[in-house]
Amino acid sequence: MREGCIVVLSAFFLILNLINFAYATNGCGTGVECGSLPTDNCDVTQNTVFSTGFYDLNSGIDICASNISLNCNSSVLNGTGELSAFIGIHVKNQSNITIWNCNIQNYQIALRLEGSSNDRILNNSISQNTQGIVLAEGALGFSNNIIIQNNRLLNNRCFPLAPICSNIGIRLSNSDNNTIINNSIKSQYAEGPTSGGRSDGIDVRRSLNNTIMDNVIQNISRINSLTTSSSVRLGPQSHANLILNNTILDIGNFGIEVIGPSSFNVFFNNTIVNTSYGVYLNSTENNTAYHNNFINNSFNLKDNGSNFFNISDEGNYYSNYDEETEGCFDENVNGICDANLGNDHFPFCNLNGWTLDFDVRSLSVINATGTERVFEFTINNYANLSLANVSWSLETGQDMKNSTLPVTLTPYERLFVYVYHNYTASGTYIVTASAQGNGFRDVESIVIIV
Amino acid sequence: MQSAKRTGVAMLALTTIVVALLTYSLASSQPSGPTTAFGPNWDRTCSGAACTVTIYPFQKYYQEGGQWQEINEDFQPCPSADFCVPGNLYQASLANGSVSLSSGTRTAAFRLLAVRSGGTELTLSYSSAGANANRVEYRSVLPGMDITFSYLSRVLKEEITIHAPLFSTFSDDPVFSYQLANEGFFIEPPWICDAAGECQDLVPTIAGGTYSFSVPLAWLNNASRVYPVIIDPSVSLDNQSVIFQGYVARNPNVNPNTYVRQSAQSIRVGPFLGGFPTSRKIYRGVIEWNVSSIPDESRINAIILTIRANQVANCPANTNISFQDMDLQMASYPDTNAGNNLSFMDMANLSISQPFNWTNITAIQFYNITIRGEKHLEARLPADWFSTGMASQIENDCAAGAATNETRFDSPAADPANRPVLTITYTPLANESEGRRAIEVGINGSSLGSPRIRTDQQLYVLDQNAQHAMGTFDKFTKNATQRWAFNYVTGNESFTNISSLFRTVNIWENQSLTFDEIATQVETFINSTKV
Numbered sequence: 003m004r005e006g007c008i009v010v011l012s013a014f015f016l017i018l019n020l021i022n023f024a025y026a027t028n029g030c031g032t033g034v035e036c037g038s039l040p041t042d043n044c045d046v047t048q049n050t051v052f053s054t055g056f057y058d059l060n061s062g063i064d065i066c067a068s069n070i071s072l073n074c075n076s077s078v079l080n081g082t083g084e085l086s087a088f089i090g091i092h093v094k095n096q097s098n099i100t101i102w103n104c105n106i107q108n109y110q111i112a113l114r115l116e117g118s119s120n121d122r123i124l125n126n127s128i129s130q131n132t133q134g135i136v137l138a139e140g141a142l143g144f145s146n147n148i149i150i151q152n153n154r155l156l157n158n159r160c161f162p163l164a165p166i167c168s169n170i171g172i173r174l175s176n177s178d179n180n181t182i183i184n185n186s187i188k189s190q191y192a193e194g195p196t197s198g199g200r201s202d203g204i205d206v207r208r209s210l211n212n213t214i215m216d217n218v219i220q221n222i223s224r225i226n227s228l229t230t231s232s233s234v235r236l237g238p239q240s241h242a243n244l245i246l247n248n249t250i251l252d253i254g255n256f257g258i259e260v261i262g263p264s265s266f267n268v269f270f271n272n273t274i275v276n277t278s279y280g281v282y283l284n285s286t287e288n289n290t291a292y293h294n295n296f297i298n299n300s301f302n303l304k305d306n307g308s309n310f311f312n313i314s315d316e317g318n319y320y321s322n323y324d325e326e327t328e329g330c331f332d333e334n335v336n337g338i339c340d341a342n343l344g345n346d347h348f349p350f351c352n353l354n355g356w357t358l359d360f361d362v363r364s365l366s367v368i369n370a371t372g373t374e375r376v377f378e379f380t381i382n383n384y385a386n387l388s389l390a391n392v393s394w395s396l397e398t399g400q401d402m403k404n405s406t407l408p409v410t411l412t413p414y415e416r417l418f419v420y421v422y423h424n425y426t427a428s429g430t431y432i433v434t435a436s437a438q439g440n441g442f443r444d445v446e447s448i449v450i451i452v
Numbered sequence: 453m454q455s456a457k458r459t460g461v462a463m464l465a466l467t468t469i470v471v472a473l474l475t476y477s478l479a480s481s482q483p484s485g486p487t488t489a490f491g492p493n494w495d496r497t498c499s500g501a502a503c504t505v506t507i508y509p510f511q512k513y514y515q516e517g518g519q520w521q522e523i524n525e526d527f528q529p530c531p532s533a534d535f536c537v538p539g540n541l542y543q544a545s546l547a548n549g550s551v552s553l554s555s556g557t558r559t560a561a562f563r564l565l566a567v568r569s570g571g572t573e574l575t576l577s578y579s580s581a582g583a584n585a586n587r588v589e590y591r592s593v594l595p596g597m598d599i600t601f602s603y604l605s606r607v608l609k610e611e612i613t614i615h616a617p618l619f620s621t622f623s624d625d626p627v628f629s630y631q632l633a634n635e636g637f638f639i640e641p642p643w644i645c646d647a648a649g650e651c652q653d654l655v656p657t658i659a660g661g662t663y664s665f666s667v668p669l670a671w672l673n674n675a676s677r678v679y680p681v682i683i684d685p686s687v688s689l690d691n692q693s694v695i696f697q698g699y700v701a702r703n704p705n706v707n708p709n710t711y712v713r714q715s716a717q718s719i720r721v722g723p724f725l726g727g728f729p730t731s732r733k734i735y736r737g738v739i740e741w742n743v744s745s746i747p748d749e750s751r752i753n754a755i756i757l758t759i760r761a762n763q764v765a766n767c768p769a770n771t772n773i774s775f776q777d778m779d780l781q782m783a784s785y786p787d788t789n790a791g792n793n794l795s796f797m798d799m800a801n802l803s804i805s806q807p808f809n810w811t812n813i814t815a816i817q818f819y820n821i822t823i824r825g826e827k828h829l830e831a832r833l834p835a836d837w838f839s840t841g842m843a844s845q846i847e848n849d850c851a852a853g854a855a856t857n858e859t860r861f862d863s864p865a866a867d868p869a870n871r872p873v874l875t876i877t878y879t880p881l882a883n884e885s886e887g888r889r890a891i892e893v894g895i896n897g898s899s900l901g902s903p904r905i906r907t908d909q910q911l912y913v914l915d916q917n918a919q920h921a922m923g924t925f926d927k928f929t930k931n932a933t934q935r936w937a938f939n940y941v942t943g944n945e946s947f948t949n950i951s952s953l954f955r956t957v958n959i960w961e962n963q964s965l966t967f968d969e970i971a972t973q974v975e976t977f978i979n980s981t982k983v
Binding site: 326331333368369371374376378394403405406407409411415416417418419420421422424 | 904906909910911912913914915916920921922928933934935953954956957
């Protein structure tokens with residue numbers, strides 16, 4: 003037992019030494035100007051466009067001046083994929099930097115900005131690194147006001163032999179007021195071999211007022227139960243960040259994970275699919291999640307603090323709580339389940355329910371005798387206005403049945419529709435119910451076997 | 453227009469002033485034990501599921517100290533006057549022809565002082581007075597002229613009866629002058645009618661402390677006048693429009709025929725030929741009842757009209773009277789010749805009772821007439837009125853040649869002991885809210901247990917016959933793949949007429965049921981259709 007501890011500690015100090023070595027050997031003033039054909043450990047001190055090519059740059063390059071841009075012109079900056087390949091592009095204490103069109107791979111950190119501000123990181127492809135883009139505090143302070151946009155982060159993972167790995171797509175540490183927008187972060191996984199390994203799509207620590215929006219974060223998994231993965235991780239001490247419009251799916255542990263103390267973060271309009279926990283709030287207070295779609299998650303919400311899952315009378319949508327058979331009844335036809343789900347007091351009963359005024363739903367077969375079928379569906383008016391001349395259609399797979407009687411739906415009224423059809427032949431049919439009126443239209447389909 | 457005022461007087465005189473003061477409640481609609489309730493013109497006893505209400509075409513009760521008291525209209529001797537009525541809604545006393553009325557702080561007093569024509573003044577005498585129940589009669593105030601005061605619940609009715617043409621020697625219209633003090637009561641416009649039903653309004657004037665009206669001498673001395681004639685200057689507690697009771701007289705001897713509505717102590721029905729000089733009239737009558745004491749949603753089980761009748765016919769063995777449900781209230785018919793013509797026809801249109809065969813009459817007495825108008829009354833309940841029009845089945849000369857087949861019914865203005873009443877036995881039905889509640893009781897009592905129940909659910913069904921139907925149901929519930937929709941139809945609602953779709957969509961619709969009947973039917977329906 004004691005010997006095991008000694009081995010782990012020794013490995014840890016080895017890693018620290020390697021990091022110190024890398025920092026010591028990779029800095030401005032130690033290399034030559036990169037120019038259009040970069041060499042290992044070269045410096046960029048002026049606006050630069052690389053000649054498109056594949057460059058083995060195990061020590062990476064440094065950005066050594068402010069107010070310049072680096073256009074990699076789709077070049078590949080390649081490390082060795084070993085622990086010695088520490089940083090691909092290093093920006094330290096420089097500002098107003100634009101880095102774009104770079105393919106950065108096989109580094110421990112593909113792109114690191116520290117003590118930098120007002121930068122733009124655009125259209126880069128970052129793969130096979132342990133960490134993709136890192137914003138950190140430097141000698142000149144935090145890294146602030148940086149836009150990270152349209153980057154593709156794929157297959158970033160821990161290097162072999164890394165004893166404890168933090169595999170991260172984008173990390174913000176001591177970095178405020180940054181915007182992470184429209185990036186794609188896919189296929190990461192946390193690996194061991196011992197406990198503590200993590201993989202996070204976006205990791206925000208001790209950072210304030212950042213906006214994370216319109217990103218797709220997919221397939222952040224973990225190799226075993228000793229490791230942890232999340233798509234967006236906040237905390238500790240990350241406050242007032244805004245997480246919106248992100249698509250998060252196939253996450254090993256947490257769709258959104260917040261570690262306390264972290265407060266006043268807001269999560270809305272995110273779609274979180276196939277996670278163990280959609281939102282996991284650990285020892286945090288006063289964070290708010292609303293208008294999010296939770297789909298096929300093992301658990302939608304876990305909160306052991308005092309947080310909010312609805313604003314006013316609107317909460318989130320949960321795919322496992324959107325049907326009457328799941329307990330979601332909507333007697334007042336406002337599109338919101340009558341009973342709360344956990345701490346969400348106003349769960350929606352439709353995907354993106356907060357955008358719906360008119361809804362066709364619950365199409366099903368409620369009678370099947372021989373080839374005869376009775377279909378049921380509902381037309382719901384969630385709006386506070388009366389809808390006249392609503393009509394409906396049912397495509398049975400064999401014919402189209404249309405309403406002939408004018409339907410008026412008063413505000414918040416539901417119409418149950420029952421349609422009989424006798425199929426003339428066995429088979430598999432797609433049945434589609436649709437309704438329209440007053441500029442609204444909605445459709446729902448099912449597949450039936452006769 | 454003349455008759456309109458006269459009708460107003462008659463209305464008040466008949467005191468069918470109805471205050472829709474309902475004490476009806478849910479408890480009384482579903483009585484669990486005998487309960488009694490009162491209203492201004494009704495009293496009701498409920499026992500079990502049925503209620504019996506007796507409706508009076510006049511105000512019978514008033515509230516005093518929060519309790520309903522029966523109005524006692526009888527005059528009685530009193531120390532400070534000849535006769536008085538000390539209680540009720542207003543108090544009256546008569547002394548030597550002087551009338552004093554009071555109600556709270558309101559007072560009025562009047563006395564007919566003189567009848568004059570030109571320089572001639574006739575001396576009045578109030579020396580001969582007698583009381584009978586609610587009437588005090590001063591006989592021979594003038595030779596051939598009596599004055600009768602009738603105490604009614606809200607009206608003091610005065611009738612000056614002139615038995616013979618007293619004023620044939622007058623050169624000017626006789627003027628009747630009253631001494632008037634305080635005007636705390638409403639003085640009805642006076643009118644005059646002869647025994648043949650010919651009437652005319654009189655125009656009063658008030659000057660100083662004098663109230664007077666003149667009677668056209670030409671009318672009094674007309675050769676067709678049938679005596680006695682009656683002048684009616686009544687005084688009422690208030691000026692309210694009340695339901696009409698009376699008759700319409702048709703004069704078939706003029707072309708076009710004339711129609712005049714009239715209210716009196718006696719409602720005349722049938723052909724009449726008589727008087728002096730001989731006059732021919734055909735009468736039809738009506739009594740309008742305020743039925744607000746009956747809940748709108750009720751099943752009427754029986755209607756009994758108890759009315760005192762007298763046959764003045766001489767048409768042997770064939771003077772049947774039929775009773776009709778009036779299409780309109782009398783107030784809806786203009787008091788014009790045309791309007792009264794229409795009401796006259798309405799009074800004989802669509803019989804709802806078995807003919808009342810007057811050959812059974814052996815004496816002047818009360819008769820219990822079964823009115824077969826249960827459904828008619830049910831339809832009238834929301835409007836709170838129900839009218840029984842009365843017409844003779846033979847309005848021409850009978851086969852034996854007799855020209856008079858008249859029947860006279862005592863009206864609500866008759867002596868209190870002789871007034872008609874309407875006794876209705878009914879079962880309170882569930883109203884809309886009760887019906888909905890009963891449906892829920894039925895659902896929850898069914899084998900479904902306590903399922904979720906939706907209210908006002910709209911359904912659209914396209915069935916196996918390609919028939920489209922749509923409707924809104926009071927209650928709707930689901931169980932697995934079965935649906936049940938319930939519609940209890942009340943008021944202006946209508947049946948959806950949606951048919952059940954196999955046992956998948958089960959439709960129940962009904963109306964006119966009691967709470968328990970609904971609950972039982974709903975429960976049975978579910979249990980019999982549940983798979």
